[in-house]
Amino acid sequence: xxxxxxxxxxxxxxxxxxxxxxxxxxxxxxxxxxxxxxxxxxxxxxxxxxxxxxxxxxxxxxxxxxxxxxxxxxxxxxxxxxxxxxxxxxxxxxxxxxxxxxxxxxxxxxxxxxxxxxxxxxxxxxxxxxxxxxxxxxxxxxx
Amino acid sequence: xxxxxxxxxxxxxxxxxxxxxxxxxxxxxxxxxxxxxxxxxxxxxxxxxxxxxxxxxxxxxxxxxxxxxxxxxxxxxxxxxxxxxxxxxxxxxxxxxxxxxxxxxxxxxxxxxxxxxxxxxxxxxxxxxxxxxxxxxxxxxxx
DNA sequence: CCCGTTTCTTGACTCATTCAAGATTTCGCG
DNA sequence: CGCGAAATCTTGAATGAGTCAAGAAACGGG
Numbered sequence: 184x185x186x187x188x189x190x191x192x193x194x195x196x197x198x199x200x201x202x203x204x205x206x207x208x209x210x211x212x213x214x215x216x217x218x219x220x221x222x223x224x225x226x227x228x229x230x231x232x233x234x235x236x237x238x239x240x241x242x243x244x245x246x247x248x249x250x251x252x253x254x255x256x257x258x259x260x261x262x263x264x265x266x267x268x269x270x271x272x273x274x275x276x277x278x279x280x281x282x283x284x285x286x287x288x289x290x291x292x293x294x295x296x297x298x299x300x301x302x303x304x305x306x307x308x309x310x311x312x313x314x315x316x317x318x319x320x321x322x323x324x325x326x
Numbered sequence: 327x328x329x330x331x332x333x334x335x336x337x338x339x340x341x342x343x344x345x346x347x348x349x350x351x352x353x354x355x356x357x358x359x360x361x362x363x364x365x366x367x368x369x370x371x372x373x374x375x376x377x378x379x380x381x382x383x384x385x386x387x388x389x390x391x392x393x394x395x396x397x398x399x400x401x402x403x404x405x406x407x408x409x410x411x412x413x414x415x416x417x418x419x420x421x422x423x424x425x426x427x428x429x430x431x432x433x434x435x436x437x438x439x440x441x442x443x444x445x446x447x448x449x450x451x452x453x454x455x456x457x458x459x460x461x462x463x464x465x466x467x468x469x
Numbered sequence: 470c471c472c473g474t475t476t477c478t479t480g481a482c483t484c485a486t487t488c489a490a491g492a493t494t495t496c497g498c499g
Numbered sequence: 500c501g502c503g504a505a506a507t508c509t510t511g512a513a514t515g516a517g518t519c520a521a522g523a524a525a526c527g528g529g
Contacts, residue, residue, distance in 0.1 A: 199526055234478050255400040260516065274446040283444040301426040303417040305457035314448035342495055377509050403485060
């Protein structure tokens with residue numbers, strides 16, 4: 184995806200097109216599940232003088248517009264990804280914190296209907312699988 | 327549940343029985359989904375001079391032992407509950423952050439098998455439903 | 470090209486959580 | 500019941516992701 188595409192995305196969401204936002208979009212696209220610090224670094228490769236505040240603002244704006252998704256498993260800092268709207272979920276490694284994408288097994292919107300929703304109007308279901316990634320499995324076995 | 331029961335729980339998990347731990351267990355039992363600050367307050371009603379550090383340590387020990395569960399939805403501080411091992415999930419209100427329990431609709435361990443696990447060994451699936459609680463629905467309508 | 474609004478920069482600040490060192494407590498064992 | 504090693508707690512300071520605020524700059528409709 185080129186910057187022109189990112190601009191399209193932004194305009195499509197009625198967001199102003201600014202250098203930091205385009206750079207943030209690119210950084211998030213290239214670094215799936217990256218934490219804020221990693222994204223900040225990646226953004227500065229494209230645009231050396233951005234402030235961290237601009238990155239936070241951009242991420243918040245993009246999240247609100249639904250262009251990026253913010254994920255934050257317990258005990259982890261915020262992470263972001265661009266793959267939105269396709270109902271996929273995440274596996275998180277308990278030892279190293281790595282995150283991988285998982286397409287949900289059951290149909291297309293599984294678990295979206297709770298048995299008793301306590302009167303809540305539910306608009307999204309988020310699934311996080313906890314486990315151990317291949318690398319950490321190997322590391323544990325060889326211990 | 328009385329303190330004797332909490333002691334049983336602790337001993338059963340091979341944990342030392344200390345005043346702070348018993349107080350923390352009681353506080354978490356009485357305050358489902360409470361954040362750390364609330365728990366700290368509740369603990370001090372039972373045991374006025376505990377340090378916040380002891381509460382953190384106890385919560386960590388109890389979590390590790392599987393007696394309490396730590397939940398931390400995005401944008402929220404850590405919260406704890408004692409209802410463990412029954413595969414229930416949570417609805418979180420986007421406006422006020424309230425959390426309610428939800429028993430999962432589909433069978434007993436839905437979504438536990440991802441379609442492609444990327445080599446991860448998954449041991450737990452956590453589901454978070456995002457929506458709006460009844461109070462906030464009312465508040466929004468009357469705006 | 471201009472102007473009002475949004476967004477960015479700079480820098481200070483919050484506050485949940487963690488770290489460290491030394492004092493206490495717990496509990497198995499005699 | 501009392502000892503001693505190990506775990507746990509107290510105190511107090513430090514960390515660091517994220518937020519807040521005020522003024523400067525950039526965006527884009529007209």
